[in-house]
Amino acid sequence: MIQLHAVSKTFDSGPLVLDEVSLTLDEGAFVSLLGPSGCGKSTLLRIIAQLEHSTSGSVEFGDGLDVRSDISIVFQEPRLLPWRSAVDNVCLPLELAGDSSKEAGLDVLELVGLEDAIDKFPNELSGGMRMRVAIARALVTNPKVLLMDEPFAALDEITRERLNDELLSLWQGRGWTVVFVTHNVSEAVFLSEDVVVMTKNPGRIHSRERIQFDGDRTSRLRGEEQYGKRVVQLQSLLRDVFHDAD
Amino acid sequence: MISILLALSVCGFIGLTSCSSDQPETSEAPQGATDIPLKLQLNWFPEAEHGGYFHGLVSGAYRDVGLDVTIISGGPNTPVETQVVLGEVDFGIVNADKILAVRQNNVTIVGLLAPYQTSPRCVIVKDSSPIESFDDVRGVTFVANTTKPFFKFLQKRYDLKDVKTIPYRGGPAIFMAKENCIIQGYVNSEPFVFAKKGVKTRQLMLADVGFNPYTSLLVCSEQMLKEKPELVARMVAASQGAWKAYLEDPSTANAEISRRNPEMDVEILRKSSGGLSALMLTGEGATTFGMMIDRRWNELAASLHEIGVLENELSSDEIQAAYTTRFLRK
Amino acid sequence: MTRIRSAAKQVWPPLLLALLFFAAWEAVVSLSGNRNLQYILPQPTHIFAEAVKHWEALRGATWNSALMALSGFSLSLITGCLIAFIMSQAKWVERSAYPYAIFLQTVPIVAIAPIIILWFEAGRQSVIVISFIISLFPIITSTTTGLTHIPREWDELFTVYDANWWQRLIKLRIPTAVPFMINGARISAGLSVVGAIVGEYFTGLSTGGGDDFGLAYLLMSTQADANYSYLFATTFAAAMMGLCIFGGVNGISKWIMTAGHFEEV
Numbered sequence: 085m086i087q088l089h090a091v092s093k094t095f096d097s098g099p100l101v102l103d104e105v106s107l108t109l110d111e112g113a114f115v116s117l118l119g120p121s122g123c124g125k126s127t128l129l130r131i132i133a134q135l136e137h138s139t140s141g142s143v144e145f146g147d148g149l150d151v152r153s154d155i156s157i158v159f160q161e162p163r164l165l166p167w168r169s170a171v172d173n174v175c176l177p178l179e180l181a182g183d184s185s186k187e188a189g190l191d192v193l194e195l196v197g198l199e200d201a202i203d204k205f206p207n208e209l210s211g212g213m214r215m216r217v218a219i220a221r222a223l224v225t226n227p228k229v230l231l232m233d234e235p236f237a238a239l240d241e242i243t244r245e246r247l248n249d250e251l252l253s254l255w256q257g258r259g260w261t262v263v264f265v266t267h268n269v270s271e272a273v274f275l276s277e278d279v280v281v282m283t284k285n286p287g288r289i290h291s292r293e294r295i296q297f298d299g300d301r302t303s304r305l306r307g308e309e310q311y312g313k314r315v316v317q318l319q320s321l322l323r324d325v326f327h328d329a330d
Numbered sequence: 331m332i333s334i335l336l337a338l339s340v341c342g343f344i345g346l347t348s349c350s351s352d353q354p355e356t357s358e359a360p361q362g363a364t365d366i367p368l369k370l371q372l373n374w375f376p377e378a379e380h381g382g383y384f385h386g387l388v389s390g391a392y393r394d395v396g397l398d399v400t401i402i403s404g405g406p407n408t409p410v411e412t413q414v415v416l417g418e419v420d421f422g423i424v425n426a427d428k429i430l431a432v433r434q435n436n437v438t439i440v441g442l443l444a445p446y447q448t449s450p451r452c453v454i455v456k457d458s459s460p461i462e463s464f465d466d467v468r469g470v471t472f473v474a475n476t477t478k479p480f481f482k483f484l485q486k487r488y489d490l491k492d493v494k495t496i497p498y499r500g501g502p503a504i505f506m507a508k509e510n511c512i513i514q515g516y517v518n519s520e521p522f523v524f525a526k527k528g529v530k531t532r533q534l535m536l537a538d539v540g541f542n543p544y545t546s547l548l549v550c551s552e553q554m555l556k557e558k559p560e561l562v563a564r565m566v567a568a569s570q571g572a573w574k575a576y577l578e579d580p581s582t583a584n585a586e587i588s589r590r591n592p593e594m595d596v597e598i599l600r601k602s603s604g605g606l607s608a609l610m611l612t613g614e615g616a617t618t619f620g621m622m623i624d625r626r627w628n629e630l631a632a633s634l635h636e637i638g639v640l641e642n643e644l645s646s647d648e649i650q651a652a653y654t655t656r657f658l659r660k
Numbered sequence: 661m662t663r664i665r666s667a668a669k670q671v672w673p674p675l676l677l678a679l680l681f682f683a684a685w686e687a688v689v690s691l692s693g694n695r696n697l698q699y700i701l702p703q704p705t706h707i708f709a710e711a712v713k714h715w716e717a718l719r720g721a722t723w724n725s726a727l728m729a730l731s732g733f734s735l736s737l738i739t740g741c742l743i744a745f746i747m748s749q750a751k752w753v754e755r756s757a758y759p760y761a762i763f764l765q766t767v768p769i770v771a772i773a774p775i776i777i778l779w780f781e782a783g784r785q786s787v788i789v790i791s792f793i794i795s796l797f798p799i800i801t802s803t804t805t806g807l808t809h810i811p812r813e814w815d816e817l818f819t820v821y822d823a824n825w826w827q828r829l830i831k832l833r834i835p836t837a838v839p840f841m842i843n844g845a846r847i848s849a850g851l852s853v854v855g856a857i858v859g860e861y862f863t864g865l866s867t868g869g870g871d872d873f874g875l876a877y878l879l880m881s882t883q884a885d886a887n888y889s890y891l892f893a894t895t896f897a898a899a900m901m902g903l904c905i906f907g908g909v910n911g912i913s914k915w916i917m918t919a920g921h922f923e924e925v
Contacts, residue, residue, distance in 0.1 A: 477881035
């Protein structure tokens with residue numbers, strides 16, 4: 085469980101990027117941060133990950149939540165080390181913590197469907213596969229919270245949808261808290277129960293939309309009318325937000 | 331594609347070949363004068379070794395016989411013999427051992443006048459050195475041009491155990507600074523330079539141990555000999571006279587040498603030229619300056635063959651083709 | 661079988677061009693009738709004849725020069741990496757040491773050769789020192805760049821995982837620096853060859869009675885004897901040696917890059 089209290093951020097002598105953002109993230113929730121480019125959503129994620137410091141305000145972590153070991157982050161680029169095989173890349177966090185066993189790495193690679201690629205190197209993997217390795221690496225430490233910063237933005241639509249499906253089903257099985265940054269409305273609607281809509285100049289929370297569907301979420305959801313309606317709704321909301329911001 | 335490249339390269343070569351000329355400098359008379367311009371290429375920086383030619387220049391002896399001589403300074407690696415045979419210069423200064431060596435590679439130059447009857451080639455050691463003879467040359471650093479025949483002669487004749495060689499260029503400084511160091515030189519030259527810098531030396535003469543080629547000969551190409559013998563005759567005769575005059579009074583020529591080669595100040599040159607008579611006006615040189623005899627050339631050829639500088643033994647015809655004394659006047 | 665075929669496919673066009681080139685050269689020189697050409701541009705057949713005649717000397721000299729070049733190169737690799745490592749530790753170290761590195765690059769050999777001889781004595785070792793000095797700079801600059809220009813994304817990754825200095829060095833900085841160092845090594849290999857020959861020109865190899873000479877000695881002595889065919893043959897030998905050394909280093913570089921799965925820079 086994570087709480088943000090009036091988090092503001094200014095970079096050096098630049099403009100205000102985040103303006104007193106307050107947010108509560110419940111345990112086990114899948115929350116998307118949705119908004120136009122430049123609204124500070126990535127910055128917010130990085131502040132939660134402690135890669136940036138807020139200029140004012142604070143981030144509170146619930147009991148028993150250790151930032152270093154319970155929170156994992158997945159970036160937009162896979163950020164794999166080219167001289168390490170898939171399994172060695174995945175095991176990097178454990179290795180740096182002093183644990184040299186490969187078991188967990190192999191398990192998690194199987195989880196993301198790459199059991200046949202464990203000894204392959206990044207230059208031998210497709211973009212989608214590399215992203216899976218990156219996700220596997222984030223999962224190898226058994227995190228409670230998964231932070232994802234537009235992880236599928238650089239992939240083609242087919243691959244993106246496939247990975248969305250797999251991520252969804254993994255989350256449904258494991259129950260991590262996921263904070264997912266995206267600018268893609270359909271992705272946000274598909275994946276998350278909660279969409280936090282942000283505006284920019286400066287970055288603020290505009291509204292928080294609850295996304296609920298009848299029946300379980302599966303890949304079939306994309307063909308359903310309820311899904312399409314919700315997407316259109318949110319898109320027009322975003323358009324208004326855009327309009328107001330300019 | 332390939333045929334285009336081939337055609338281009340052939341054209342390139344034809345272009346190259348048309349650049350060089352077969353003829354040595356012809357006597358294009360300069361405006362107004364009737365003197366024939368000639369180029370003399372030295373084998374080293376101007377020194378007393380070239381005194382006679384400079385005397386010919388500054389005293390007007392060359393002009394008196396209608397020769398407009400330009401003396402071109404040389405240096406450590408000047409390819410004098412090649413420049414002569416290519417016709418870039420008319421005359422050059424080359425040692426007899428080198429004449430024989432390059433003639434076997436078809437560089438057909440001919441010796442005309444040999445000022446040194448005794449080779450000035452020596453090995454210089456510091457006065458304080460324990461080395462008394464060539465047999466003692468061991469475990470030292472030897473500043474020498476190891477491509478020269480005299481070095482190969484020493485290599486063959488003497489042990490030279492643990493002797494390390496460094497090239498002559500920059501060598502004098504190292505010789506003076508280093509313990510246990512010897513250096514090649516000409517007896518009438520370097521020792522005086524070293525003395526001036528405060529380093530007393532002794533010299534081991536190559537001539538004393540049997541390596542005594544004619545040194546610093548005036549040469550021209552076979553082609554020049556064939557086409558302009560009269561010109562060559564004038565040059566040789568004038569040079570003979572100039573040398574004799576130089577040995578009598580070297581001062582004006584030395585001033586010119588010093589001007590061209592500041593490393594040699596007039597004082598050093600005076601001492602340097604002072605020792606030349608002993609090396610030049612002896613033996614056959616006493617009666618005919620610059621004279622050469624068959625026996626010494628034959629001995630040289632045999633010696634060079636023995637030490638491996640000459641691959642093949644030369645026939646007496648071949649040896650005799652390397653020099654001519656017909657222009658020497660008594 | 662197809663591997664040999666494809667390798668052959670790469671080799672025969674330049675080979676064919678070389679043959680045509682030499683044939684044209686031979687034809688032009690022998691047919692031109694210009695006497696002087698035999699000195700400044702000897703016929704390939706004469707050059708070849710001299711090469712065959714003096715095969716032992718050429719082989720020995722090339723071998724000696726190659727050994728000295730490789731020694732200088734190896735020394736500069738090791739020393740260069742060490743210096744790069746030290747320089748990459750702090751910006752102020754890099755800034756203060758850099759001018760000296762540049763000095764290494766720009767000092768003319770003719771100026772330092774006498775000092776080298778005084779310190780290291782005449783012989784092989786002085787030549788190796790000169791080859792080392794000439795080839796050192798590219799290793800220092802390239803490796804330092806590699807060690808200090810860590811891509812921000814990877815750097816952040818290691819921060820997220822709380823890596824310590826040593827882990828960062830071994831698992832991130834050194835692997836990142838490898839492709840940079842390899843680029844420097846390619847340049848360095850070529851320079852070490854130049855250094856070995858130029859170094860011998862200025863410091864000589866000991867020939868007090870021995871056969872211990874390199875290509876510079878042959879270049880000097882063939883020129884002194886005006887044996888231009890032999891001179892050209894020696895030049896070709898030097899070029900071949902340079903090609904082989906560079907080719908070898910290049911091949912090893914390529915192998916390291918693929919076997920280690922490094923990314924080109």
